[in-house]
Amino acid sequence: MADRKTTPRTAASKKALAADQQDADIRTVARIGREVEAAQAKAPVAHKLPPAATLRELADVEVQELDGSWTTFGALWADSPTALVFLRHYG
Amino acid sequence: MRGIAKEAERYGNVVVVGQGSLQQGQDFADKQGRGLKALVDTARASYKVMSYQRGSNLRQITMATLKGIAAASRGHVQTNIQGDAQQHGGTLVVAAGGKAVYFHRSDYAGDHPPVEDTLAALKAAAALSA
Numbered sequence: 001m002a003d004r005k006t007t008p009r010t011a012a013s014k015k016a017l018a019a020d021q022q023d024a025d026i027r028t029v030a031r032i033g034r035e036v037e038a039a040q041a042k043a044p045v046a047h048k049l050p051p052a053a054t055l056r057e058l059a060d061v062e063v064q065e066l067d068g069s070w071t072t073f074g075a076l077w078a079d080s081p082t083a084l085v086f087l088r089h090y091g
Numbered sequence: 092m093r094g095i096a097k098e099a100e101r102y103g104n105v106v107v108v109g110q111g112s113l114q115q116g117q118d119f120a121d122k123q124g125r126g127l128k129a130l131v132d133t134a135r136a137s138y139k140v141m142s143y144q145r146g147s148n149l150r151q152i153t154m155a156t157l158k159g160i161a162a163a164s165r166g167h168v169q170t171n172i173q174g175d176a177q178q179h180g181g182t183l184v185v186a187a188g189g190k191a192v193y194f195h196r197s198d199y200a201g202d203h204p205p206v207e208d209t210l211a212a213l214k215a216a217a218a219l220s221a
Contacts, residue, residue: 046182046195046204054140055189061137063108063130066117071130073137077185081103081192081216083209086138086180087110087119088200 095206096126102210102217103187104128110135110178135178143196144179161201184212187220 050058059074076082099105107129109116116131132138182204184193193212195204 046193046208049191049194050141050183052190055185055191058137058140059189061132061140063132063137064113064116066113066120066129066131068113074189076104076106077187077189080187081213081220082185082187083099083103083105083213083216084108084183084185085106085209086108086141086143086182086197088176088178088180088197 095210099210099213102213103220105213106130108132108137108180110138110175110180135175138178138180141181141183141196143181144198145175145177182209184209184216186216190219192216192219 059077060072062070062072064070073082073084076084096105105127107119107127108131109119109129110132111119112133113131116129120127120129179197179199179202181197182193182195183191186192192215193208195208197203
């Protein structure tokens, strides 16, 4: 088995490594940004999305589960994507 | 929504919100909403926050009638109305954490977005949440 070679890192090589890491970080952020844009582009568009303030207000609205207990919309979507279908009426 | 519920639940919650009484919500879940998570908002507080419409004008009544005929031809017949018949609803898809991804405001009775759109929006919300 060949001896493992160790290369002493000079200040210049450390700087180059840091620059490479920074480039990689920038590429990662850019890739995530592109993925988010792609995901948003795939979402169908119906009506203008409600403003964030409306969502914050809705998050605090208390609604009843069928067993009689209470929850909030915010609790529903805290950790999980959620599709809410507001019925016109039952029946 | 029942038709896509199984697939949709792979990506997140699918919740039906009704605006009648708890008893009416339980009746709905037993008879029509089987397999769907249902919540009841008797005070219609969420409908007010979302500014969903109440009432209908002549155009909306005409559109609703046409939709009703089309739905009946496919075997979807409206049974006893429970809750506020003047109240309209909508569909909202939210990513984890509370960012809205998709919104459809019902303009008249029977004005629902395609279920495929709701499913696609939920998938997009799941991608944003990851």
